[in-house]
Amino acid sequence: NAGVTQTPKFQVLKTGQSMTLQCAQDMNHEYMSWYRQDPGMGLRLIHYSVGAGITDQGEVPNGYNVSRSTTEDFPLRLLSAAPSQTSVYFCASRPSLAADTQYFGPGTRLTVL
């Protein structure tokens, strides 16, 4: 198993550009989530999904969209990038709501100029 994979590893955007951060897992996990990690702030939940076709907002959802068309993939879209979205983004998955161990991807480091 490759586990949780994320692409790209690094990205630089200009203000106003859009892009999609990719996340995929090959463990057939139902639950997937996106976090952002900022210095001095810890990890904060952006969006999560409890299964294909079902998504919901986390603590800091503004400026981000998600969709879950398959069990494997959970892309995160930035519609109009802002400097405040400069951060490291982590995707995570776990087998089900009853299974508590989360598996994290390696992260995407995003800089918005």
Add this chain to the structure above:
Amino acid sequence: KQEVTQIPAALSVPEGENLVLNCSFTDSAIYNLQWFRQDPGKGLTSLLLIQSSQREQTSGRLNASLDKSSGRSTLYIAASQPGDSATYLCAGGAGSYQLTFGKGTKLSVIP
């Protein structure tokens, strides 16, 4: 809203020393408490998970405890090694989906 605090923010110890990392949380209705390790530029690796009905969990040189009544968890690392140098994060699970993370303790083990 659950809040998770980790003190100290950074810790430096000589190799071989036993050490304790602290984590406190505000909501005693915690579902579980997890400890993660994060190496620079890397993702998070789950170390230990303690369910709300448990008091502690052990894995090798690591032991994590949970005291819901006091809102505290500790991660004990025995006989520390330079390879233990990393940032350690605790996260409290309240309700079904969300983990609330602390800001982490950056540990440096000096050879």
